[in-house]
Amino acid sequence: MNSYFFKSALLPEGWQNNVRVEVDQGKYQQIEVGAKPQPRDQQLTVVIPQMPNIHSHVFQRAMAGLSEYRANASDDFWSWRDLMYRLANEMDESQLYQTARNCYHEMKQTGYSSVCEFHYLHRQKQQPEDYLTHAKVILQAAHDVGLTITLLPVLYAYAGVGEQPLSPSQRRFELSVAEYLDLLDNLQGCLQDGQQLGVCFHSLRAVSVAQMHEVLANTPNDWPVHIHIAEQQAEVQALIEHTGKRPVEFLYSEFDVNKRWCLVHATHLNDSEIRLIADSGAVAGLCPLTEANLGDGIFPMPAFMQQSGRFGIGSDSHIEINPAGELKMLEYSQRLALLQRNVCCDGQQPNVGSWLWLQAVAGGTQISNQAVGGVAVGQQADIILLQSEQPMNAEQMLDAYVFSDHVKAKSISLK
C-alpha cells in the first residue's frame, strides 16, 4: 500500500483540499478529505482524474493530418470516408498492432485513463476469412502499453439504410450475426487483466433492427451498447425517408434504450430527441475535435444540459489526442454558435473546466464499464498533475489547463 497527499484534488463531488489517499495495485483503497499529511506520504499539489476515452477507431490515427487538402470542390465527411476506406483496406495485422500500440501509448501520456475501441476492421488483408486476429491484436496493444480497454466489436452488415449491400471497400468490416456472436465468444477467452467487452452496432445505416434484437438477446444484459447515431444530416434524411422517423426517435421506438447505451455523435437532435436521451440516462458520445474536423455539426449543448443529459468524450479519428482539447472544442463550438461565453457550467460549478471535466469523467465511466470514475474508492488511481508558475487556485488551474497553454500537465498512474 502506498499513500499520497493531494493539496487539492477534483473528486466526483467537486474540488477538495488536503486529500490523503491510499493506493494498492493501482486502485484507491482509502480516501480522506481534510486530512493531515503523514511522514510517508508522497505529496502532490493539484490533481485531477484522467479521462475515459469513449470512442476510438484506432487505425485512423495513421491518417491524422493527411486529409487536410482539397481534392474536390465539395469535400465533406463522405469524401473523407473514401480516403479512410483506402487506408483501412491497406492495413495489415502488423501495421494495425503498431498503430494501436503508438496511439494507446499517446492516450496514456495525454491523460486518458481508458479507451472504448469501436472496432470494425475485422477481416485480415491476406486471409479475409479470419475475423478474430485483429480484435486480439488490439487487445494485445492495449495490454502492452497498460491502457485499460473496453473492446467494442462492431456489427457491420449493410452500406446504407434499407439493407443496401456493402461496397467492395467495406468488405473487411462485414460480419453476419452468427460470426459476430462467435467473435464475442472467442474474445471472452482472450481478455487480460480487467479488459472488458461491449456490444456495438455501427449505425442504423449498417445494421437492421432484427439483427440488433438478435445480438441483444444473445449477449449479457450488463454490457455497454454503443452505436453511431446521428453524425451527418444525410443519414438523418435517409432514415426519415425510409422510416418516417429521425435516428434517435427511431432507435427509441424500437429498443429499450437505457443507461447501458452510448449514442455516439448525437449531433443532429430535435427537442424531443434531446429529452428522450436525457430521460433514458443514456450517454451522448461527443467527439468535438473529430466532429469539427469532419464538418459534422454542433451538438445542442444548452438544451441537453437543461434536461440533465449525460455525455462522455472520445478522440474518435484521433486527429488530435488531447482530452483537454476535446473539452475546449466543445465549449468553443457553443460560444461561436451562441455568441456567448462560459456555456458549459452551472450555478453550482461556474468554472467551465471543472464542470466539463467532471461531467465527461462521469458519463465516460458509465458507458466504459471500467473503474475509471476518478478519485474514489475502488477506482483506478490514474491522475493528471497540474502545475503552473503563476499563482492560481485549483479551479483556475483546471480552467487554464483546458483553455490556455501555460499550465503543465503530467499523467501519472499511482501504484
Ligand SMILES: [Zn+2]
Ligand atoms: Zn466513430
